[in-house]
Amino acid sequence: MSHLYYPLHSLKEGNWFKLICGASFQDLPAIRSLALAYTLAGADCIDVGADRAVITAAKEGIAAARILEREAKAKGFTYKGSPWLMVSLNDGEDPHFRKAEFDSTQCPSDCPRPCETICPADAIAFWEMDKLGVLDSRCYGCGRCLPVCPSQLIVTRSYVSTPNAIASLLQDLEIDAIEIHTKVEHREDFPRLWKAIAPWCDRLKLLAISCPDHPELIDYLHYLYELISPLPCPLIWQTDGRPMSGDIGKGTTKAAIGLAQKVLDARLPGYVQLAGGTNFHTVSKLRSMGLLGTFGVQNPSPSQNVDLLQKSKNLIPIKGKPSLEKRVRVKGEKIDENFSHSPYPFPLYPPRSPLTKGG
Ligand code: SF4
Numbered sequence: 001m002s003h004l005y006y007p008l009h010s011l012k013e014g015n016w017f018k019l020i021c022g023a024s025f026q027d028l029p030a031i032r033s034l035a036l037a038y039t040l041a042g043a044d045c046i047d048v049g050a051d052r053a054v055i056t057a058a059k060e061g062i063a064a065a066r067i068l069e070r071e072a073k074a075k076g077f078t079y080k081g082s083p084w085l086m087v088s089l090n091d092g093e094d095p096h097f098r099k100a101e102f103d104s105t106q107c108p109s110d111c112p113r114p115c116e117t118i119c120p121a122d123a124i125a126f127w128e129m130d131k132l133g134v135l136d137s138r139c140y141g142c143g144r145c146l147p148v149c150p151s152q153l154i155v156t157r158s159y160v161s162t163p164n165a166i167a168s169l170l171q172d173l174e175i176d177a178i179e180i181h182t183k184v185e186h187r188e189d190f191p192r193l194w195k196a197i198a199p200w201c202d203r204l205k206l207l208a209i210s211c212p213d214h215p216e217l218i219d220y221l222h223y224l225y226e227l228i229s230p231l232p233c234p235l236i237w238q239t240d241g242r243p244m245s246g247d248i249g250k251g252t253t254k255a256a257i258g259l260a261q262k263v264l265d266a267r268l269p270g271y272v273q274l275a276g277g278t279n280f281h282t283v284s285k286l287r288s289m290g291l292l293g294t295f296g297v298q299n300p301s302p303s304q305n306v307d308l309l310q311k312s313k314n315l316i317p318i319k320g321k322p323s324l325e326k327r328v329r330v331k332g333e334k335i336d337e338n339f340s341h342s343p344y345p346f347p348l349y350p351p352r353s354p355l356t357k358g359g
């Protein structure tokens with residue numbers, strides 16, 4: 001196996017291991033730490049938002065991991081090299097691409113602040129003196145705070161990737177892969193986004209298309225495949241079973257697996273990867289269904305993880321909450337459920353059919 005192409009090898013073997021930082025997540029110290037930790041843990045791909053500062057932070061984490069390579073391997077880490085860097089884009093309104101906000105001057109003084117408690121990213125707090133608010137960089141748009149506000153003060157602000165911004169990112173930054181978030185209702189919008197990406201496709205090592213379920217999903221995916229063919233790189237269908245919900249409970253795994261099965265059964269050319277709804281239960285469930293290969297790697301002990309993460313502080317500044325570091329685990333270990341909604345390793349269905357081009 002070529003060292004450079006180990007992510008491709010993982011795809012072919014059905015052991016693809018991707019960290020999804022969140023399309024809207026912009027907490028730079030956390031992204032650096034996550035990129036570092038997951039690179040040491042042997043991630044094949046790190047998926048971040050289409051933001052220059054975020055991409056730079058992820059690259060810094062990956063570079064820091066390279067410096068720790070020898071020591072990490074000696075301690076049993078499964079470091080395999082630099083993972084592919086993937087950037088997430090959207091063709092229209094999508095919950096992954098939004099931020100919550102509210103005017104705290106309107107909040108009743110006796111409100112017990114359920115918004116603060118429910119936020120899984122610790123994005124809602126008294127960030128400015130006595131002013132409660134959403135820290136934009138941490139909010140990843142999950143929407144949990146919206147229904148709990150008794151005064152219905154919380155709203156969201158959505159954004160859509162623009163062709164000019166995409167072209168500029170692809171031109172200036174070394175990005176290995178792109179993930180496009182779309183949905184059946186965006187049939188008219190996808191071609192617009194694709195027109196901006198297509199000229200840069202030769203530079204990509206991988207394209208992923210993320211889509212939630214819909215009665216007409218399979219027909220839509222066939223339509224997309226026709227539109228993007230011929231593709232000069234591998235393709236992943238990322239099945240967004242229950243978007244941004246993995247930390248809610250065991251049941252979300254069912255939605256994640258169900259949608260992946262539906263897409264697998266359609267036998268579309270390309271690989272199928274589970275997304276929304278995956279959590280700590282997903283791998284064991286997939287294994288019990290015979291749908292996942294064995295990882296076959298030896299995990300370092302938690303104490304070794306902490307040791308290396310401590311050393312990494314000398315390489316990159318980590319200003320985020322210390323708890324974030326503790327929340328990071330390596331492949332195969334339990335991910336802290338308070339944070340598993342976003343930056344966690346995603347298991348992959350082994351492709352039933354080999355990747356083919358042009359249908
Ligand atoms: S609950 Fe979700 S949408 Fe609301 S502030 Fe937190 S991360 Fe953002």
Ligand code: SF4
Nearest residue numbers: 107111113115149151
């Ligand atoms: S739940 Fe609503 S009213 Fe209460 S503190 Fe949060 S935003 Fe303000």
